[in-house]
Amino acid sequence: MAKKARSVQRREESLSRESIIEASIELLDSSGEGGLTFRTLSERLATGPGALYWHIANKSDLLTAACxxxxxxxxxxxxxxxxxxxxxxxxxxxxxxxxxxxxxxxxxxxxxxxxxxxxxxxxxxxxxxxxxxxxxxxxxxxxxxxxxxxxxxxxxxxxxxxxxxxxxxxxxxxxxxxxxxxxxxxxxxxxxxxxxxxxxxxxxxxxxxxxxxxxxxxxxxxxxxxxxxx
Amino acid sequence: MAKKARSVQRREESLSRESIIEASIELLDSSGEGGLTFRTLSERLATGPGALYWHIANKSDLLTAACxxxxxxxxxxxxxxxxxxxxxxxxxxxxxxxxxxxxxxxxxxxxxxxxxxxxxxxxxxxxxxxxxxxxxxxxxxxxxxxxxxxxxxxxxxxxxxxxxxxxxxxxxxxxxxxxxxxxxxxxxxxxxxxxxxxxxxxxxxxxxxxxxxxxxxxxxxxxxxxxxxx
DNA sequence: CATAATATTGGAACATCGTTCCATTTATGT
DNA sequence: ACATAAATGGAACGATGTTCCAATATTATG
The missing domain is CATH 1.10.357.10 (Tetracycline Repressor, domain 2)
Structure with a gap:
């Protein structure tokens, strides 16, 4: 509960499922299908690959969500x-x-x-x-x-x-x-x-x-x- | 030239594009799309991964050929x-x-x-x-x-x-x-x-x-x- | 307000993949 | 017989998805 409140109080550019998906779409659009990588993605989001897995199940899940x-x-x-x-x-x-x-x-x-x-x-x-x-x-x-x-x-x-x-x-x-x-x-x-x-x-x-x-x-x-x- | 003659004179179970494709089909049928690997394929053909590249350009080429x-x-x-x-x-x-x-x-x-x-x-x-x-x-x-x-x-x-x-x-x-x-x-x-x-x-x-x-x-x-x- | 509990992070490490490289072996032509 | 080319097999490279875990940030509790 209190999801909104939490995300507001989080650090300015905190990670979230939405922000990850948004960054994925930009990456896919600019670099093609092979451009989406957990490393490049985490780099763009200024975090590590492991952090992403707290918000998404796996790459297939991420791709389907972006789609x-x-x-x-x-x-x-x-x-x-x-x-x-x-x-x-x-x-x-x-x-x-x-x-x-x-x-x-x-x-x-x-x-x-x-x-x-x-x-x-x-x-x-x-x-x-x-x-x-x-x-x-x-x-x-x-x-x-x-x-x-x-x-x-x-x-x-x-x-x-x-x-x-x-x-x-x-x-x-x-x-x-x-x-x-x-x-x-x-x-x-x-x-x-x-x-x-x-x-x-x-x-x-x-x-x-x-x-x-x-x-x-x-x-x-x-x-x-x-x-x-x- | 003399392709047939050569393949006949080669060692009994020599490598060839056809034999590689045939083994790939068997592998794909039995283990699904992810089952085709240069390592498992070379293992089944009793050779090394590098040898396959003499007959095949890359994996995409192999998949298209099998298809x-x-x-x-x-x-x-x-x-x-x-x-x-x-x-x-x-x-x-x-x-x-x-x-x-x-x-x-x-x-x-x-x-x-x-x-x-x-x-x-x-x-x-x-x-x-x-x-x-x-x-x-x-x-x-x-x-x-x-x-x-x-x-x-x-x-x-x-x-x-x-x-x-x-x-x-x-x-x-x-x-x-x-x-x-x-x-x-x-x-x-x-x-x-x-x-x-x-x-x-x-x-x-x-x-x-x-x-x-x-x-x-x-x-x-x-x-x-x-x-x-x- | 202090402290325990939980949520979230970031990066190292792992297994596996496609591919390259190259020393070695095998076949062919002279 | 020898030289040349075709073919082989395995080690090594870089990159990937995923896991693991210590460190940190946030929330709840006394």
């Missing part, structure tokens, strides 16, 4: 309007941009199934899918398809950016390299990949992402229009 | 018939089962964008989507949606299994725990998540997975039926 903070902010910054379909697109785009801005969130989300950050997204998506008029037994599949697409594309997009950064290229140069590699594949074995290599070279990630969202939304709508087919 | 071996086998074991839609479902299910059997493949795939294992899947999906009759400019979005859904759900499913194993539970017990946690969320803040908690408890992963695939296929078909909407 949850980003997701929570993103959900807050994405208000819901009247039209469910527009809300779903805004929600999807919001998460896409958030993962793009904080690439480490993509992989962190993949390693914490059923945990808090995922639940936040699930809930928001679910409410809008429900508002769309989907029946109870199809809601889960619809939300699952959306959730996985969003996190899948977002994560892959972020992975591209990170891999490019590691090799000292910017995103377009990296995609150029991928397109070039795909163009040199055996035409007999990889006709499709070769044919889309050009589309990979010059495309807009966000536009393409939204096209996929619309594709899934169409599938959901069609499921609503003609229910219980088969 | 590619699994994907290649899966693609081979999934023949294509006459009906594109059935082929796509078989392909999706084949990858789902492969990731379920080798959970480490899920995360390995996420870390190698544009590389060989991903291209194999992309190509097979692309050929079938093309056979489905999708127009050139919508093929990429359609394949992207399928690919991301397959890898997304597969990866999440595998992550569930691994997380459960770490905590000493089997998959159903783990889902039971997740459902229980979701049931105790605040009804005002998380109405949707609470309402689907029951569906999480007793569901068939594969059936649910296929439902999502069908959802996306519906979206693709509807895009074909009424092209150039907007």
């Amino acid at each position: 949850d903070a980003i997701v929570a902010r993103t959900m807050e910054a994405t208000p819901s309007g009247a039209k469910p379909k527009a809300n779903l697109r805004a929600l999807a785009l919001g998460m896409f941009d958030a993962i793009d801005e904080h690439p480490w969130v993509g992989s962190a989300l993949a390693q914490a199934p059923g945990e808090m950050p995922m639940v936040r997204i699930l809930e928001r998506l679910g409410q809008q899918v429900r508002a769309l008029g989907a029946e109870d037994d199809t809601q889960w599949a619809a939300v699952g398809a959306l959730l996985n697409y969003i996190l899948g594309v977002g994560g892959r997009n972020a992975a591209n950016g990170q891999l490019a950064r590691e090799r000292g290229l910017d995103r377009s140069d990296f995609l150029e390299a991928v397109a070039a590699a795909w163009s040199q594949l055996d035409p007999r074995e990889y006709p499709f990949t070769r044919s889309v290599a050009g589309q990979v070279r010059d495309h807009d990630d966000r536009v393409e992402f939204l096209a996929g969202i619309d594709l899934i939304l169409r599938g959901i709508e069609r499921g609503i229009e003609s229910p219980r087919r088969r | 590619d071996a699994i994907v290649a086998r899966t693609m081979e074991a999934t023949p294509s018939g006459a009906k594109p839609k059935a082929n796509l479902r078989a392909l999706a299910l084949g990858m789902f089962d492969a990731i379920d059997e080798h959970p480490w493949v899920g995360s390995a795939l996420a870390q190698a964008p544009g590389e060989m294992p991903m291209v194999r899947i992309l190509e097979r999906l692309g050929q079938q989507v093309r056979a489905l009759g999708a127009e050139d400019d919508t093929q990429w979005a359609a394949v992207g949606a399928l690919l991301n859904y397959i890898l997304g759900v597969g990866g999440r499913n595998a992550a569930n299994g691994q997380l459960a194993r770490e905590r000493g539970l089997d998959r159903s017990d783990f889902l039971e725990a997740v459902a229980a946690a979701w049931s105790q969320l605040d009804p005002r803040e998380y109405p949707f998540t609470r309402s689907v908690a029951g569906q999480v408890r007793d569901h068939d992963d594969r059936v649910e997975f296929l439902a999502g695939i069908d959802l996306i296929l519906r979206g693709i078909e509807r895009g074909i039926e009424s092209p150039r909407r907007r």
